[in-house]
Amino acid sequence: MSELRLSLRVRIIAVLTAVLTVGAVALGFAAWHSSWLAAQQAYDRLLSGGAVQIAENVYVQGGVVTVDPPVSAIATLAAYDLVFYKVVDPRGVVVAGYDDLMSDADSVDIRAGVVLEDGLYQGQPVRIASLARQLELPGTNNWTTIVVAQTTEARRALARDLTLKALGVIAVMSVLALLATAYAVTLALKPLTRIEREIASRRPDDLRPIAAEPPNEVRNLVQAIDGFMHRLSERMAIMQRFIADAAHQIRTPLAALDAQVEILLGTPASRRKAETVTRIHERTAELGRLTGQLLDHAMVIHRRDAAAMAAVDLNQLAKSVLAKAVPLSLPREVDIAFVPAETSPTVNGDAISLREALSNLIDNALRHGARSRLIVTVGGDHGGTWIEVADDGEGFAAPVSELLLPFAKGLTSAGSGLGLSIATEVAQAHHGTLEVSRNDGMTRVRLRLASS
Known part of the structure; x- marks a missing residue:
């Protein structure tokens, strides 16, 4: 049997290691998800703020929609990733920005506020913010659309950084938990070690109750061992007393048989010799019966519990x-x-x-x-x-x-x-x-x- 199966300490630590590993993996995934959401929300706020600032710089001049791009807003967004934007007047004409920058946001939704979505532009994944602003123009359709896109590399970098830091904390806490458990198990098993040493140091005939104070978790086990040793002590006492009495009882017919044989050897062939042979036969029968009963008694004692x-x-x-x-x-x-x-x-x-x-x-x-x-x-x-x-x-x-x-x-x-x-x-x-x-x-x- 291997040490892994024999050692309670190793088994507890192995199980705890497996539990901590599974927990660390689960927490790692949770940390990545939380980090990505945090990074997404942080950059979405910047992107939404940039779209609103651009929308606030759209105005009508001479009946034509004009935009004065806010340099500070675009610079803030561009400090982290590439930024693309587009302004479309109510006629559908792009008055500023990239003509091929597209958004799938619903026109009704963007009139209520900023709409965020994921997209792909120039072969790169981007986050797109869309917003509509109503201008004072003749006619019924006087909504200008503003679309701002930002690449997502900075988001991923922030999420990755937050995840690595969280994983570091999880790893440190797992190692500390494992070390603390190993130390706690060692302390918890010390009473068992004392019990083991006490039993190992005893003589074979020392069946007294265990003196070491056991922890509550193994108290019933120690009491069961004490009870077993008490029953074993009683059985050994019975057997020792039986063996002593049996030896004493067997000596009597053996001595009598030996005396009859001595008489037989010293007696000439006569009627006296025949009587001696008869008594020898009786003693032999008595000895055989006693031996049989001794074996029966030993068998009954053995079968009592077996x-x-x-x-x-x-x-x-x-x-x-x-x-x-x-x-x-x-x-x-x-x-x-x-x-x-x-x-x-x-x-x-x-x-x-x-x-x-x-x-x-x-x-x-x-x-x-x-x-x-x-x-x-x-x-x-x-x-x-x-x-x-x-x-x-x-x-x-x-x-x-x-x-x-x-x-x-x-x-x-x-x-x-x-x-x-x-x-x-x-x-x-x-x-x-x-x-x-x-x-x-x-x-x-x-x-x-x-x-x-």
């Missing part, structure tokens, strides 16, 4: 889990029943995590609870939907709050104490709870979930 949720039919889920969780043979006679809900409730959840939670609850009930009965029930009430595993065992000796923690023990010291913890993690991930109760001679563990 798994995609989908609609799960609780009747179908409970039926399939019960069929797989009950072993083909049990050391004692247990009556197993499944009571589905009438309406097949569904929840928006992670089917894999729910399956693991229910499987652990059923396994716990069969191994450490049920003496002769186990019932799996799916139902719902005003608090949501639920799956309940009930057995006729003696229940739990430890308080419920302790049972829901990892490696907590129930009535006996057998087992890893992970079954209820896994179910609790799954319930919390689905915005639900795990409820433990005892009534009607049955110990009931209910996995309550929020309805979809």
Whole structure:
């Protein structure tokens, strides 16, 4: 990825440069238009004044229209450009000036005042002022026409000069605006630089909130980062505690297994040896179950925030889990029943995590609870939907709050104490709870979930 895309400063300055460039071009055109209008109006006033002065010097002498050209007016106009004029008497006879100087102005309009227009004379663009003056002559048509033309080079030069000066001002202001913006952006990004340095200088296990005070525009971003680090810190604490507890729990069956192997090695072939092999088999099975539950617990913790949720039919889920969780043979006679809900409730959840939670609850009930009965029930009430595993065992000796923690023990010291913890993690991930109760001679563990 290029620096242009990475750097917020460069992107802001680039966008502002583009905006200022477009604005400068637009202002340049506006400056040219305004300058041309200003030059046009200034020279039009001079041209109109010159035409009026010539008209005032037209008079009748001996019945003939005569003109005494005002030298000062013509000199003023000629100081900037070439000047041409023509005076036509009421008969249409040119009494002074250039015969071929023509005007397209309407005769009615020029009698009301000076009429200005653009034209072409002797191959040069000119500005033409036309004016009619009424003289005291016999007859009805006694209007004399005065036409004055001036080339436009001086106008264009003035407009060009005004435009260049305006463009200079626009360029200076654009550069100043760009420099001011670059400086302002640098000042505005300084808090982000401090935040960056603070995060970069931290140790990997330092997940405290960011101490640098952020500007208001990025306060929500910094708060989101703080929230993420807080959740990450909690998750790391859970995993560290879990790893420490798991290491402690695994050492016990490993030590017992090692002791049984030592006994086996030092015992001659006899019935004692067969009993030792049986205990080794039991310890190995216990270690395998503990390892499986540890992996299940880690998987549930991982899927809590990573798994995609989908609609799960609780009747179908409970039926399939019960069929797989009950072993083909049990050391004692247990009556197993499944009571589905009438309406097949569904929840928006992670089917894999729910399956693991229910499987652990059923396994716990069969191994450490049920003496002769186990019932799996799916139902719902005003608090949501639920799956309940009930057995006729003696229940739990430890308080419920302790049972829901990892490696907590129930009535006996057998087992890893992970079954209820896994179910609790799954319930919390689905915005639900795990409820433990005892009534009607049955110990009931209910996995309550929020309805979809």
